Amino acid sequence: MAYTISKASDLTGINPTTIRYYDKEGLLPGIQRMNGIRLFTDEDIKWLHVLSCLKNTGMPISRIREYAKLAVLGDKSLKERQALIMEQRQFVKEQIDHLLFYMQELDYKEWYYQKALALGSESQVNPDDYEKETGKKKPALL
Template sequence: MSYTISEAARRMGVAPSTLRYYDKEGLLPNLKRKNGQRIFEENDLRMLALLSCLKNTGMPLKQIHRYVDMVQEGDETIPERYALIKEQRRFIMDQMEQLKYYLSELDFKDWYYRTAMKKGTTEGISLEDYERETGNRTPEMDILEKDGK
């Protein structure tokens, strides 16, 4: 099945200008044209989904270009492509760990302010209360322990 640029953009959840940009940048090297109009096939949509993933996970455009070039070069680049994907995956896993850390701090602040609103004050609310009531620790507690406090 083939799609116009508007149909492909709608399916991908992006603006047609984004697809034009990807094409102009050479990120869709196999894109066909009919009467000057871009025609998107299923393979193009799969590549767009991957490009979107790589872009949205913070991969620099230069690396995305390199990945597309390697795909064009063929199977001899499979180990390099695999390494690039593994590196990006590792990057995302590190980001997820950082976000979990930040989420735990925000969970504490959520509990803290809900508790303060019930009491009408922030006086007497402690990290130990949080741990006792929720069974959770905060990053702050871990930092204080590292400092020997």
């Protein structure tokens, strides 16, 4: 089945302007055109989902372009593509670890303010109660 850019946008959640940008940057190899109108196949839609994933996990366009060029090579580039994905996965994992670290601080602060409001004053809050009441360790920085 062939989809217009508008339908491809609906199916992927990617703005048509962004899809045009991807095409201009050479990230959409093999996009067919009829009378100058881009036509997207089901495979193109899958590819757009991959591009969106890579972009939304912080991969720079230059690396995405490298990945796209490798993908065109098919099986010859499996190791290289795997390496790029593994690197990106590690990057995402590190970002998640950082966010989880900061989430601990936010969890503590949320508990702290709820407690202070319930007790009527910050001076009444005993930070040592956090672990007893929540089962969570107090953030390391406190």
